[in-house]
Amino acid sequence: MVKKPIKTNSGRGQRDLTIKVKTARGRSMSSTRWLQRQLNDPYVKRAKAEGYRGRAAFKILELDDKFRFLVPGARIVDLGCAPGGWCQVAVKRTNALLERPSKAQGRVLGIDLQEVEAIPGAEIHQLDFLSEDADKLVMSWLNGQADVVISDMAASASGHKQTDHLKIIALCEAAAYFSFDVLVEGGTFVAKVLAGGAEGELQKMLKSRFTKVANVKPPSSRADSSEKFVVATGFKGPLIQVDPEA
Numbered sequence: 001m002v003k004k005p006i007k008t009n010s011g012r013g014q015r016d017l018t019i020k021v022k023t024a025r026g027r028s029m030s031s032t033r034w035l036q037r038q039l040n041d042p043y044v045k046r047a048k049a050e051g052y053r054g055r056a057a058f059k060i061l062e063l064d065d066k067f068r069f070l071v072p073g074a075r076i077v078d079l080g081c082a083p084g085g086w087c088q089v090a091v092k093r094t095n096a097l098l099e100r101p102s103k104a105q106g107r108v109l110g111i112d113l114q115e116v117e118a119i120p121g122a123e124i125h126q127l128d129f130l131s132e133d134a135d136k137l138v139m140s141w142l143n144g145q146a147d148v149v150i151s152d153m154a155a156s157a158s159g160h161k162q163t164d165h166l167k168i169i170a171l172c173e174a175a176a177y178f179s180f181d182v183l184v185e186g187g188t189f190v191a192k193v194l195a196g197g198a199e200g201e202l203q204k205m206l207k208s209r210f211t212k213v214a215n216v217k218p219p220s221s222r223a224d225s226s227e228k229f230v231v232a233t234g235f236k237g238p239l240i241q242v243d244p245e246a
Contacts, residue, residue, distance in 0.1 A: 043220050047085070055220065056152055057085035059229070060190075062218035067231050069148050069188040070094055073104025077138055077146045077182060079129050079175050080153030081110030084119045090150070091121035109141055130174060135181035149179035151191040165194045165226075172230070173202050180209060185237040195226045206232045 043055035052058075064070045070093035078086050087110045091097060094106025097120060108122040111134075116124045123141065127134060139145060153175065155167035172191045179189040189210065193199055206213045211234030221227055 052088055053083040053085040055085075057089050058220035059152070059218045060086045060089050060150065062220055063190060063216060063229055063231060064089070064093060066216065067188070067190075067214070067233065069190065069231075069233070071106075072100065073106050074147040075107045075142050075144065076109065077142070077149045078108065078110045078122075079149065079151040079178065080112055081124065082112045082114055082116045084110065084116055084122070084124075086150055086152055087119045087122040087124070091119065096121040107142060109138065109146075111138070129178050135178060138182055145184040146179075146182045146187065147184055148188045148190070149175070149183060150189075151175040154192060168192070168194045169199055169202055172199075173205070176202065176206060176209075176232075179235075180238070183235045185235055187235040189232040189235070190229060192227055192229055195228055202230070206230065209236055210234050211236065 043058050047053070047055045047057055060070075070076065070090055072093075072095040074094045076090045076094060078090060081087050087108055090106075090108045092099075094108060095103045096106045096108045098105045108119075110116060110119065110122050110124040111127050111129050112124070113126070113128055115126055118124065125137075125141065127137065129138075151172070153168075153171055155164065155171050172193050175191050176189060179187070183189065189206070193202065193215075203213060203215075210232035212232070214231045214233075215228050216231060217228045221229075
């Protein structure tokens with residue numbers, strides 16, 4: 001049972017008190033805590049009010065406010081795009097719907113293992129980005145290379161902190177390698193990681209392929225979460241293969 005907010009009239013006007021959630025039969029304490037946090041999360045409320053599919057939309061908004069990679073005319077690939085909040089932001093900021101006729105029109109391509117409800121201005125494909133020739137498929141859909149690859153993917157949680165950390169780092173590394181295949185020179189890679197000590201090799205790899213690599217925890221990322229985002233800018237392009245017999 002959820003108690004409705006109580007309005008109080010103080011000298012400063014009305015305000016909402018915190019919503020309290022009672023533990024119901026069949027609901028665990030952890031589920032109750034999660035529900036209470038959701039009900040009182042200002043970003044959840046803002047997402048609903050502003051038409052975004054989830055609070056994660058504000059993470060990419062805040063990252064873009066800082067690094068400016070979702071520019072009009074940019075070609076964006078969103079890996080693991082469900083439920084679609086990042087695509088919604090990318091559509092607006094890249095001018096994919098040509099809402100600003102004086103600006104260049106962008107392209108937004110969403111990729112996910114599961115079916116995703118259509119998003120105006122975005123092209124959604126059900127695809128495993130790890131499958132053979134996925135990079136070639138993506139570039140054929142874009143009619144060229146991508147300017148930005150973004151990923152808010154997270155591996156399914158096991159409940160074991162170190163295991164989950166290793167899984168998401170491996171997923172982020174896979175997304176990075178995919179970006180190496182599809183990005184234009186000068187492109188940007190943005191992905192979620194979890195702090196935990198195993199990301200050293202990922203950082204080393206990204207620094208060898210991009211001119212700048214930043215690690216950021218946006219304001220909308222929950223304080224008690226170990227997630228952060230890596231923003232790699234200035235892709236150096238494909239590695240030059242040297243023939244040892246040449």
